[in-house]
Every structure is written in structure tokens, then in C-alpha cells.
Amino acid sequence: MTQFNITLNMDFLKESVMDSDMEAIVKSTVVLILNEFMEKERDDYVQAKAYERIDARKGQRNGYYERDLTLTIGRVTLRVPRTRDGEFSTTLFEKYSRMDQALVLSLMEMVVQGVSTRKVTHIVEQLCGQKVSKSFVSSLMEKLDPVIEKWSNRSLADIQCPYLFVDAMYIKVRENGRVLSKAVYIATTLSMRQRREIIGYQVSDVESYEAWKQFFQSLKERGLGRPKLVISDAHEGLKKAIQTEFQGTAWQRCTVHFKRNLIQSLPKKDTEEFRAGIKRIFQSLTEAEARERYEELEEKFEGQGKYEKALAILENGFEDAIQYLQYPPKMHVLIHSTNALERLNQEVRRRERVIRIFPNNRSATRLIGAILMDKDEEYALQRGITVE
Template sequence: MTQLQFTLDMEVLKDSLLNSNMDSVYKSALVLILNEFMEKERDDYLQAYPYERTDDRRDYRNGYYERELTLKVGKIKLKVPRTRNGEFSTSVFEKYSRCEQALVLSMLEMVINGVSTRKVTHIVEQLCGEAVSKSFVSSLTQKLDPIVNDWSKRPLNTVYYPFIFVDAMYIKVREHNRVVSKAVYIAKALTEKNKREIIGLSVDHNESFESWSQFFKQLKSRGLQSPKLVISDAHLGLQKSIQQEFIGTSWQRCNVHFKRNIIEKLPKKDSTEIRLMIKRVFEAVTIEDIRTFKEELMTKFSDNPKYAKALEILDEGFEDTIQYMNHPESIRPHIRSTNSLERLNQEVRRRERVIRIFPNTQSAFRLIGATLMHYQETTYDKKKSLTK
């Protein structure tokens, strides 16, 4: 076997040490080691030492070519051995390509976790000693496109989702040299085994009946069956699209938003009693009790004009807000509001604030999709079912 031999230029290394330029020392040592390692690989491939005559020889040496390699200490230049038939290939670059892939994945991870492009370029420069442009980081994120697209189009017909939560949030996007507002539609669901799953994402111009209907059609085209309950806020276009697209499905108005709408219409003073009775209504354990407590409240305060607007809201939206009472008590805390979806939206918003304005709609879909995938994997997939 070929022995590794190093011919060190002691004057260069001594000068580097005396001047405390340790990076130069590391680079010099790496160049010597890697060049010698590649030389050994060529000897093993040829099955012959330099100038050796043997019948086992597979090919002949054919000089070297230079190639750069970027490592943690910076960029180094290596002499890569060649053979005449060109079939020899060193493993050095293949091995270090894994490091480069790990670096690329780390950069993507930083972007998904809300690190700005400028900070990513600075971190990479500190790690590798080489600067990368912001455009390079941006182009790198485009590698997420096929992954996010496959995730967003995956089939939904293998699992039944009895409960679906939907909501929209707004972001800023550049479009034809203008900054416009766009709606991001997100759908989250609970399986029959009470496991959380993010099932839908779309970016559209605004929140409307047509946009919501199109969003639901996309989910159904992927195999989504009509759920038992859809939980959302009280957007009129959303309500209408649920009725049209999911025949036989009940709509659950977000309990938290509904109570907030009622409380906002109450006077700040002299309303302690009615506030306590409203709390009593929504803490009822049975559907009979919740209706009874509501009627008692309406009867007691119906003649007081100070509470007229609040009571009107309560009466009008009451039935849509207690649909969760038709389901087992153990699951009710998880389906009576969109709080869990709003927490997910906050996670998306945390990353979106770093960017502030997306360069285009596709970049928004890409980053938000990658964020949702990451959240699903790190949060929902690692949690146990909500109920046993």
C-alpha cells in the first residue's frame, strides 16, 4: 500500500506561525494532506507506483488539474490527479459535498426559522470564510419549491377529517412594481384519532366567497371528504362557501371571537352581572343547560337598552356558536374555537415579519409552506393525540 508522505515547506509554515496567521497554517496543512490522499487514491486505482512496471497496471498517470474547495477555514486550491482514460475519480470532493449539502440544508433551515437573508449570508461567511450573495441565498430557497408543492398537493383521501379549522391572514407582496395585500388561506384538521394535521394552503388576492370556494374545491380535488364540523370566524363569504361546498356539514363559529364581539358591546361600568351570566352560559356542560342559561340571560336583561346590542349579537349567533356541544365532552375544548389555528398563524407571522414584503406570490407560498411543514413535523407530529 502507498504510504502518505508530506513535503512541508517549513519556511512558509514558520512564517505563518510567527505572524499568528493560524488560518494559513490550517489551509497549508489541509492542502498537503488532501493532495497526498488523492495521490494515494490514484496509485490504488492504477495498481502501480510511479515509474513501476507491472502487468497489473490499469492505466497511466496524466498530470493534474486545479480545483477549489470551500471549507470552514476558507477556500483552498487542490491539485487533482488525472489518468489517461479519465475513469479515475477521487472521493475527496464527494465526501466534502456532504458537508456542502449539510451547509445548504442549514441555510434553508435558518430561512424557514425566520432568519433574514442578510443574517444568513453573514453566518455563512463566518463559518466558511467566504461571502455568499443575498441572491444566492434567495436562489437556494427555490430548492424548496418541489418539496412544498408536493406537500400542498398530497392526497387527503387516505384519512377522514371530522373537524376542520380554516382562517385567512394578510401579507404584503410585490406585484407589477406595486406592494399589494394578499390573503393566505390555511386549513388545519383533526383526524378521527384526534391528531392535528395541516391540510391546506393557498395565497389569493382577497378573502371572498369565490376565493374560499376555490380553496375548498382544491381540498376536495385532493380527496377531502365532507367533515362533521368546520370551525372558523364569521366571515360571510366563508360561511356561504362552507354551505355550498360541504353539504351536510355543520359550521361552528369561533366561540372566543363570538364572546369577544358580545363583550365589546357592553358598557364598561355596571355590567358585572351580565358578564358573569354570559360566562355561565358558555361554561355549561350540556346542550340543554347552555340553552336554558341563555334564555334566562335574555329574559333578565331584555328590557335594558344598555345591553340591547350585545343581546342582539348573542341571540343571532348563539346556535352557530354552540355546535361543538353536539360532540363528545372530551373533544369540545379543542373544537369550539380557532385558537389553535391562530397560534399557527402567529408562527407564520413571526417569520413573515422578517421579510416584511415578499418579492412575489410564489416566494410567499414557498416560505409559508415550508414553515407549515416544519411546524407540522416539530410540533404536531411529536405530540400525542388530544384524547385517549
């Protein structure tokens, strides 16, 4: 067992005890012990104690320098020994680096989970007795960049993605002194590994055909194969990009968005029967059943002025909204809408709402990427989904 002597500053300790400053007592004791530990390490390196002249000596002492160390009791200042040859290095900071890393990871996790930087700085002050700036917390988050970049650029070649879900959400980003609305594209899949997976995201200036096309091309460059079905809303630029980049792939119009559009086109009163008819269409288990119910609804309400707009929307979007019926009934609930992706968007929104306005594109890409990474790991732990 390592043994070393500790020289106590009795006057300081006595004064601290008399003043009941227990925090100072604990800190000063820890400082004394850690300083003595490093002194003992230097003795072992030099192979001689101070002022000891022996043949076994392998070096000379060269004073000290000060270095701060953050512990659970707060930040302390230590006297780190040096040697003249500059080769001596204490192991103390290696021992405590894991604690530092744990603190940093905890701070990152708090930000990712939606804790504001203001609250994080307050927590650090309470834990460590040391004030830190918001910029310090932001700089810690930058440590996530290489991790997020590796995850977001990972190969998709080994992931078979028969069903691809895509959607956009909107965030606010400060740019050149202005607050701008930006689109965040997110793509998920039901993979043949029998689980949901988040396969890509991108922050863009606008939601447009060109931006969606670029996003799909980036997925293909990472190895994404042609899916059997793409599920999304009916944004014109998105539809065109799907047709351009995934030729031979069917498009499923999200039935939730579609039904919402239909309901919004109806008068608010006395349309219960028509609404029930729409519901019946999308409760069908087969394509033939859906077509029969659609024809019944059309025949019953055709020519009635207040249903004219809704019937036109239904006619225009019906075929795209029933593509999911080409697949086994047990898959219908999984592929008829982007509901699962909408819930993911809500999770991102819940944490993004704390920030309100991102200071720049990089911070938006970083935080959203960290949230999606966290959610993707959660998906990996969930019960598998049978994919056909």
C-alpha cells in the same frame, strides 16, 4: 492502511509560523493532505506512479483543474487530478458532500426558524470565512420547493377528518413593484389518528368566496372526505364556501371571535353583569343549559338601549356558536374555537415578521410551507388526542 507521501512547501509554512498566521497553517496543511490523497487515488486508477513505465499501466495523467471546497475551517482551493480518458473521478468530494449538505440544511433551518438572510450570510462568513450574498441564501431555499410541493399535495384519502379548522392570515408580498396584502388560507384537523394535522394551505390575492371555494375544492381533490363539523370565524365568503363545498356538514362559529364581537358592541362602562352572563352561556355543558342561560340574559336586559346591539348579535349568532355542544363534553374545549389554529398563525407570523415583505408569491409559499411542515412534524410527536 493507505499510505502516501506529502511534499510540504516549507518556505510558506515557515513564513506562516513566523507571522503567527495559524489559520493559513491549518488551511495549507489540509490542502496538502487532500491534494496528496487525490493524487494517490489517481495513481491507483492508472496503476502506475508518475513517469513510471510498466505494462500494468491503464491510463495517462492529464494535469489538474482547481475546485473550491467549503470546510469548517473555511473555503480551500484544491488541485484535482485528471486522466486523459476522462474516466477518473476522486471520491474526496463524495466524502465531504455530506458536510456540504449539512451546511445547506442548517442554513435552510435557520431561515425557516426566522433568522433573516442578512444574519445567515454573516453566520456563513463566520463559519466558512467566505462571504455569500442574500441571493445565494435565497437560492438555497429553492431546494425546498420539491419537498414542500410533495408535502402540500400529499393524499388525504387515508386521513379521516371529522373536525376541520380553517382560518386566514394576511402577509405582504411585493408584486410588480407594489407591496400587496395577500391572504394565506390554512386548514388543520383533529383526525381519527388522534392528533392535530395540518392538511393544507394556499396563498391567495384576496379572502373571498371564490378563493375559499377553490381552496376547499383542492382539499377534496386530494381526498378529503366530508367533515362532521367545520370551525371558523364568520367571514361571509368563507361561510358560503363551506355551505357549497361541504353540504350536510355543520358549521361551528368560533366562540372566541363571537364573544369578542359581542364585547366590542357593548359600552365600556357598567356592563359587567351582561359580560358575566355571556361567559356563563359558553360555560354550559349541554345545549339545554346554554339555551336556558341565553333566555335568562335576554329577558333581563331586553329593552335596555345600550344592550340592544349586543342582544341582536347574540340572537343572530347563537345557534351557530353552540354547535359544539352536540358533541361529548370532553370534546368541547377542542372544537369550540379556532384557538389552536390561531396559535399556529402566530407561529407563522413570528417567523414571517423577520422578512416583513416577501419578494414574490413563490418565496411566501415556500417559507410558509416549510414552517407548516415543521409544525406538522411536531404535532406528530405530541401526545395523542382522543377524537370522537
